[in-house]
Amino acid sequence: MFENLDIFKMASGMARHAVTRQEVIAKNIxxxxxxxxxxxxxxxxADAYDTTSSDTKMRTTRAGHVLDSTATPxxxxxxxxxxxxxPNxxxxxxxxxxxxxxxVRHEHELALSVYKSSMNILRTSIGRK
Structure with missing residues (x-):
């Protein structure tokens, strides 16, 4: 029931984006x-979230299936x-x-803060602390 709340999807997506970007940065280093x-x-x-909402790309059904060489897993x-x-x-x-x-560390902390604040609001609304 609660996994369908958009704020939790957004916070989760922000955290996944931060992790993926950190992986790309680590590979660069x-x-x-x-x-x-x-x-x-x-x-x-923000740009990635806009493009993931459209259905113009093929979707994978499992890891490594139809993976584009210019895309991350x-x-x-x-x-x-x-x-x-x-010079090299x-x-x-x-x-x-x-x-x-x-x-990226700041973006990940922001995602966690959004998630924690949303959980606190949800707990308060159902009468738990």
Missing amino acids: ANADTPEYRAKDIASF SGYDLFDAPGATS GNTVSLETEMMKSSQ
């Missing part, structure tokens, strides 16, 4: 010295992040990735 590696990123949650599209290219062709900037990581 791990490949910081790899020649010709292009830094990746995913769209913001969570379904977010990867794109090349803008940045300067080093790598576009990863560790400073930029660390700033993104801090931003």
Whole structure:
């Protein structure tokens, strides 16, 4: 019953987006010295949320089924992040990735705060504390 409340779906989606983006950032950092590696990123949650509501894309029925090479397992599209290219062709900037990581931590904390606040409101409305 309560899993169909939109606020919980939104909070869950925000947390999943933050986790997926953190995975992409970690992969960028791990490949910081790899020649010709292009830094990746995913769209913001607001942009991703708008596109996931449309039925224009094929949906997977299980992990790895019809997975596009430009998509993450969570379904977010990867794109090349803008940045300067080093002499070996790598576009990863560790400073930029660390700033993104801090931003993602904040987004994840926001998702958890929304979830906790919603749970408190729900508990109050049914008379529990």
